[in-house]
Amino acid sequence: MDIKDRIKMIMEHEQMTAAAFAESIGVAQATISHTLGDRNKYPSTDFIMRLHDKYNHISLDWLLTGKGTMTGEEEVSISPKKENYPLFASENPLNSGNGTNISENRKEIPLEKPLNTPKDIVKQEIIYKERPARKITEIRIFFDDNTYETFRPEK
Template sequence: MIDNEAFTKRLQKVIDYYGESASSFAEKIGVQRSSISHILSGRNKPSLDFVLKVLSSFPEVELYWLLNGKGEFPSTKNSKSFENENPELKIESTIRSEIKKKKEIERIIIFYSDGSFKNFQN
């Protein structure tokens, strides 16, 4: 049996780790905002579909950790390969953390392995 209160705390930890709001997290995993709100408030228990959407959208979250608190978050076995496959997500989380510090981004340059780059200016 899942301890609903403990699950809620772990879900909130995931949301905070990725720098998401409840509504942006809901959008990323493909559920309604009210679903997140109801789970975080303890009104509803998470469905299997909800848990699977979290796991497929955020590979650093381990099933047993999310459900039972056993294991670790972020998962070290998934995080390294996931960052190598999706460097844009690492950049995005860095950018989000910088935005939270009330700094303005002046310019972002992304360099690719073939020597090309993209320049984004504010």
């Protein structure tokens, strides 16, 4: 049994899909697919540490080498436990509703004032001011030999 098989066993033990398992340890789903795929031989150290940080009840020695048991304690059955939980609250004494009226919780209560109050309208006015016509007083031309010439219009 290699490490990929042990990772699959952890997923089965935790009753998680690959997507849920990836999200729980904080990696992309593609990382799980890559890790469990045929082309990859060994997952990254970061992947193993994230897995161990999240599921610290899983023996790191067992995960890396396959020696010992999954949880470090006595052998744990990896088949999911099937318990008969009642489907409806009235059948379950733990979640009986404690005497609350369900229809009471579903009443629609009108709001006293609207949440979105209308805002004041802001008016902008653009004023264009006339400027007197401008006249050219001087033109300078710079040359690449660091000289320049100045031209002034005749009056």
